[in-house]
Amino acid sequence: MALPTGLSVLFSLLACITPEVVGGADSGVLAPDTGATDTTVAFTDCSTLSWYEGDVRLQQQSDVDGFCSTHNAISGDLSIDVSNNDDTITELDGIGCLCVVEGDLLLTSDGETDDPSAPPPPHITGDLELSLLQRIGGDFSLINLPLLTYLQELWSLEEVGGDILIDGCPELQYSSLYTLKTVGGSITLRNLGKLLVFRLPSLSSAQSIRLGSTGDSESLYFLAELALTSLTRLTGDLSLTGTRNLGLLSAPVLTDIDGALHIEAACSLRPSLPVLTALGSLHIEGACGISDFTGVPALTTLTGTDDAGYSFWLSASEAVEDKEIEDFLGALSVPPLGAIFTDTSTTCADVLFAYGETFCE
Numbered sequence: 001m002a003l004p005t006g007l008s009v010l011f012s013l014l015a016c017i018t019p020e021v022v023g024g025a026d027s028g029v030l031a032p033d034t035g036a037t038d039t040t041v042a043f044t045d046c047s048t049l050s051w052y053e054g055d056v057r058l059q060q061q062s063d064v065d066g067f068c069s070t071h072n073a074i075s076g077d078l079s080i081d082v083s084n085n086d087d088t089i090t091e092l093d094g095i096g097c098l099c100v101v102e103g104d105l106l107l108t109s110d111g112e113t114d115d116p117s118a119p120p121p122p123h124i125t126g127d128l129e130l131s132l133l134q135r136i137g138g139d140f141s142l143i144n145l146p147l148l149t150y151l152q153e154l155w156s157l158e159e160v161g162g163d164i165l166i167d168g169c170p171e172l173q174y175s176s177l178y179t180l181k182t183v184g185g186s187i188t189l190r191n192l193g194k195l196l197v198f199r200l201p202s203l204s205s206a207q208s209i210r211l212g213s214t215g216d217s218e219s220l221y222f223l224a225e226l227a228l229t230s231l232t233r234l235t236g237d238l239s240l241t242g243t244r245n246l247g248l249l250s251a252p253v254l255t256d257i258d259g260a261l262h263i264e265a266a267c268s269l270r271p272s273l274p275v276l277t278a279l280g281s282l283h284i285e286g287a288c289g290i291s292d293f294t295g296v297p298a299l300t301t302l303t304g305t306d307d308a309g310y311s312f313w314l315s316a317s318e319a320v321e322d323k324e325i326e327d328f329l330g331a332l333s334v335p336p337l338g339a340i341f342t343d344t345s346t347t348c349a350d351v352l353f354a355y356g357e358t359f360c361e
Contacts, residue, residue, distance in 0.1 A: 015099050043072040046099035046132055046156075051075050055103065058095070060087035068097035077103035077138065082145070083110040091124045098130055099133050104138035104162065111146050121147040126171075129153045137161040139185070144168040148192045151175040158202075160184065167191050178202060182354045185234060186210060193218045201229040208236030208259060216242050223247075228254065236264060242355055243269070247289075253278070262288050265355050267348075269297035280304040281338065283313040284320075286351025290320040300331065305338030312336055316346040 019227040024098070041049065055076035058064050064080075078101045082089045107128070111119040123129045126149030133154060138163035140149065148169045154177060163185035166175070170230045172192050176199040183206040189198065191214060198211075211226070212219045220243045221353065228251040237259035240246060260281045263269060278301040284290060293299070303309040314320060325342055 007024045012356070015252060024225050042137070043068050043097035043099075044313075044335075046134060047074065049073040049099060054094070056080075056355045057081075058089065059083075059216070060085060061089050061091075062087050064089055064094035067211040072097040072132075073100040073102075073310055074098070075102050077106070078082045079104075079106045079108075080122065081108055081110075081123055084119050088119060090120045092129060094242070096129065096132065098129060098211060099134050099156075100135045100137075101133070102137040104141070106139075106141045106143070108141070108143045109145055111144070121149060125153075127152055129155045129356070130157075131155045133157050133163075139163045139165065141165045142167070142169060144173045145172075146170060148172050151177070155179060157181070163188065165190075168196060173197075175199070176201075180326065181205075181230075183207070189220060190216070191219050192223075193221060195220060197225045197227075198223065199227045200231070201227060203228060204230050204232055206231070206234060206236075206334040208234060208238070210237065210239040210241075212240065212242035214241055214264065220261055221245060226250070232256075234258065240266060240269070244352070244355065248272070258303070265351050266290075267352075273297065278289075278303055281311050281313075283310070284315075284317055285313065286316040286348045288317070288319065288348035288352075290317055291321075292324045302332060302336040309338050311338035312340045312342075315343040316348055316351045317339065318344045318347055320344060 027227065032112045047334045050071045051073045052071040053075050056078050059271055067350050075133065080089065088089055095133045101287055107122055109119040114118060126147065128151055131153050134156045135158065138158045139320065142172055143165065144249050149171050151172060152174060156179060157177060157178050158181045159182065161184045164187045167190045170191065170193045173194050174197050175195065177195065179199060179202055181202050181204055186208040188204055188210045223243050225248045226246060231251050231254050235258045238257050239260065239262040241262065241264045244267045246266055247268045247270065249269060251273050253275060254273055255275050256278045257276065258280050260283055261279050262283045266289065269287060273296050275298050276296050277298050279299060283306060305311050314325060
């Protein structure tokens with residue numbers, strides 16, 4: 001029996017906006033439409049948002065394909081697992097229309113880079129091609145992606161409400177988030193043995209930026225450039241640890257770091273922070289290329305202390321002479337609130353030994 005025209009239209013509309021899920025309505029895993037043959041992407045821009053309510057988990061290529069036929073925004077979390085399986089995710093074209101993820105966005109795998117069957121990168125180009133994605137409301141995490149090579153094609157991403165973590169991507173060489181303006185939490189980079197360049201030219205505010213970790217001999221060995229062209233303030237720390245080949249730290253409009261400026265195990269770093277006026281604390285350890293404080297010519301105030309109670313710590317940086325230290329501390333507008341520690345008798349080589357080297361090339 002034919003349905004009345006009005007009911008027929010209503011059922012057609014409901015079919016278009018109600019996606020099927022695997023394992024029940026709360027599983028968040030999109031079910032493949034095995035009978036579908038039309039691969040046309042319904043959403044090609046962000047002028048209209050069609051929301052998927054809840055969390056989405058993508059574990060197979062068939063989970064990815066077809067998402068854009070019904071939705072281009074997610075109200076919850078999005079997790080993507082590219083681990084090898086019977087239907088491994090090899091590209092993300094099926095969610096290329098995605099404009100907003102209100103929760104966390106996580107990409108991960110269980111593979112290792114020296115495994116001949118290592119899982120693929122999130123896209124066949126070696127990049128993460130989500131060029132329409134404008135906002136991530138929660139955390140943005142890329143963890144254990146052995147073959148991710150580039151992170152440049154997030155052309156529209158302007159805001160991350162939580163933290164950014166990039167960890168365990170040993171083939172990542174270039175990362176330039178050109179349009180990212182604000183990060184509500186911290187930016188952390190670890191275990192990126194081939195990363196050469198990390199650029200955030202539009203970033204104006206974040207909590208902290210932490211690169212590397214103490215004693216990590218591989219994490220950011222080749223990183224040569226950190227460009228923070230538009231950054232004006234950090235409410236937490238700027239920490240560069242084990243970035244032995246980092247030569248350029250450029251933040252031409254950065255005026256305040258409420259936490260610590262921490263530089264450790266850096267062979268050739270010469271900071272260029274021309275308008276930085278206030279720091280919570282300053283920690284320099286094993287910075288072979290620093291001989292004076294001309295990289296922070298406007299710095300007049302150390303407003304607080306680190307976790308150990310120090311406002312100023314300088315060690316294993318023998319190129320800095322006692323007179324330079326005396327002049328720097330004497331030029332501060334008010335005495336530091338915490339303790340001062342200086343020791344230039346310990347050499348840079350002593351610090352670098354913990355990172356697998358005894359000298360700077």
